[in-house]
Amino acid sequence: MSTPTAAICLIGDELLSGRTRDINVQHIAGFLGxxxxxxxxxxxVPDVQxxxxxxxxxLRERYTYVFTTGGIGPTHDDITADAIAAxxxxGIGKHPDVMAMLQARYDEIGTEFTxxxxxxxxxxxxxxxxxxxxSGAPGFQTGNVFTLAGVPSIVQGMLQDIGxxxxxxxxxxxxxxxxxxLREGDVAEKLSRLNEELEGVSLGSYPWFRSVTDHGVALIARSTDEAKLREAGEKLVALVSGVGRESEVIEGEAS
Amino acid sequence: MSTPTAAICLIGDELLSGRTRDINVQHIAGFLGxxxxxxxxxxxVPDVQxxxxxxxxxLRERYTYVFTTGGIGPTHDDITADAIAAxxxxGIGKHPDVMAMLQARYDEIGTEFTxxxxxxxxxxxxxxxxxxxxSGAPGFQTGNVFTLAGVPSIVQGMLQDIGxxxxxxxxxxxxxxxxxxLREGDVAEKLSRLNEELEGVSLGSYPWFRSVTDHGVALIARSTDEAKLREAGEKLVALVSGVGRESEVIEGEAS
Structure with a gap:
């Protein structure tokens, strides 16, 4: 069986300028896990068609699915729908069902459907x-590309119609x-050997360093096989035992 | 004068899986502003050479500068240096100055330089x-590509040697x-006209929607010209006046 894959294309100058810190990658990746x-x-990418x-x-040529976020609102810088059509x-035009649905929605709240x-x-x-x-205005699927809003709460809402x-x-x-x-260098050799030894499990090492007193390493095992994952976990615990100050094991995350 | 440009390449499976939420784009963009x-x-991109x-x-062909983050630590999944050389x-090899510096550093803290x-x-x-x-271990510049660590505090430290x-x-x-x-639809037409009218200023509209009671829009003017920016600000304030519930003006961000 071939594994389906995904890519994400975040659209918006505000992400590139650093004004906005993206959270949609986490939401989409967590949803797909x-x-x-x-x-x-x-x-x-910027707001440029x-x-x-x-x-x-x-991306759509290379991956099974592509998710875009951002640029489908009502303002002049919302150009994603046109870009996807291109x-x-x-072609692109006003969708009659969406027109009717939005008209009803704005009628209901007494706001002009400009x-x-x-x-x-x-x-x-x-x-x-x-x-x-x-918030009503829909996203859309074109081939293998899902076009979603940029606002995180709306992205999360739209994901419910994608699974x-x-x-x-x-x-x-x-x-x-x-x-x-723990410091990565304390366990790097052993970790590398363990990574070669364990079949069907991939090991990653992610250091954090917030200050001289608050630093450490997260060692992560990933596998599609529950038993192999459990075995890897035991070996990782043994590996850090007595080296790091303290350790905790977090099981079963999908990431 | 041509404007120098930059791209950022974040390297690491943990970013794609959603385990880690990136902050380095904000730090680098804020630094470059x-x-x-x-x-x-x-x-x-993943940890795949x-x-x-x-x-x-x-990216290095298209932009003036490229910044990479992640994958330059001591473990088996740290493959960025080899990837950049490729x-x-x-070629790639142990740099004598770095060897001497790290040796001295580990001697000082009584840790084996494995x-x-x-x-x-x-x-x-x-x-x-x-x-x-x-944390000592350096990043490096190869042509127009700056290769930095992944840990945010280290990235921020390394940026001090780049300006x-x-x-x-x-x-x-x-x-x-x-x-x-404010809702985007309330001001979209006027904003679009204003965007066309103001020369040398670009306007963006960024809605937030956290709940039915906590939502609104941030309208942002960007320009290299201080006087034009000030004029745009006055027009934006006039545009939202009486439409949104309340508004505040934040000046002078580099983003």
Whole structure:
């Protein structure tokens, strides 16, 4: 069985300038984990159509699924829908179902459904809609590309309408041994040998260093096989035992 | 004068899996802002040499500067130095100055300078070193590519040894009008017209939506010209006046 894969394309000048710190990668990767779909690449591109088209076309050819975030609101800098249509070489227009749904929504709250708000009904030809339970205006799926909002709470809402469209892989389980006071160099040789010795398990080492007194290493084992993961966990605990100041084991994360 | 540009390549499975939320993009973009060097693209790639080589080569050809983070520690999954050497088609070996510096450092703290720790002295041929005031093991510059650690405090330390190497552009100043209760659709038409009307200023609209009671829009003007920025700010304040519940103006951010 081939493993489905995913890429994420974050769209927005505010992410590149550092004004906004992205959280959508974590939400999307965390959502895909239980489906057994690893995120293999992320790109952040500016609000420039040619750059969005280029990134989306590169990613959709290479990965099973692509998720874009941002740029589908009502303002002049919201150009993602047009960019996706251009990437796929299809037309774009106001989707009648979305027009009717948004009209009803704005009628209900007594707000004018302006020309700008109608921009949010622009959907590439042939795309299917992705429900937005938070603020109404939908995302959409074009081929293997899912176009979502940028606001994190809306992204999380839209993800609820995506799972049923996905092919499943085998979820990777992980086990983390966090060891305060440990330095990577203390265990690097042993860890490298263990990584070669354990079949079907991959080991990673992630140091943290917040201050001279608050530092350590998180050693992570990842595997699709629960028994192998458990064995790796025991060996990691043995490996750090007596080296780091203290350690804790966190089981079963999907990351 | 041509504007220097930058791209960032974040390296690490832990970022793609969602285990770690990146903060280095913000630190690097914030550092480059005052130099007038915009970040125009970010890629996140896994700990796989071919993928790192591909991304770094694509980015270094396109942008004035490339910053990589992650993968230069002592463990088996730290493969960035080798990947950079491969990307540039140069050799790699233990740098004598780094070997001497690390040896002295480990002697001082009474820790063995193991073979694994010596991996941190592996520097691509011809690279210049980037000082690491936090934990010793340096980053390095190869052509227009700066290779930094992944741990945020170390990245921030290393950036202090980079500014003097950079060509400067004209810094972009920004002014933010945050308006609670405002919805993008309330001002989208006027904002679009204002964006066309104001020369040398670019306007962006960034909604937040945390709950039904906590939502609003941040309108941001960006310009290299202080007077034009001030004029744009006044017009933005007038634009949201009486529409949003309340607004505040934040001046002079470099983002």
């Amino acid at each position: 239980p489906y057994g779909i690893p995120v293999e690449e992320v790109r952040i 040619a750059r969005i088209v280029e990134a989306v076309n590169a 990437a796929f070489g299809v 020309e700008a708000r109608q921009r949010m009904a622009r959907i590439p030809d042939g795309a299917s809609l992705i429900e937005n339970p938070v 049923h469209r996905l092919e499943r892989g085998v979820p990777v389980r992980s086990l983390t041994v966090r060891s305060a006071g | 005052p130099y007038g060097i915009p970040v125009e693209e970010v890629r996140i 071919a993928r790192i080589v591909e991304a770094v080569n694509a 990307a540039f088609g140069v 073979e694994a720790r010596q991996r941190m002295a592996r520097i691509p041929d011809g690279a210049s070193l980037i000082e690491n005031p936090v 003097h190497r950079l060509e400067r552009g004209v810094p972009v100043r920004s002014l933010t009008v945050r308006s609670a209760g």
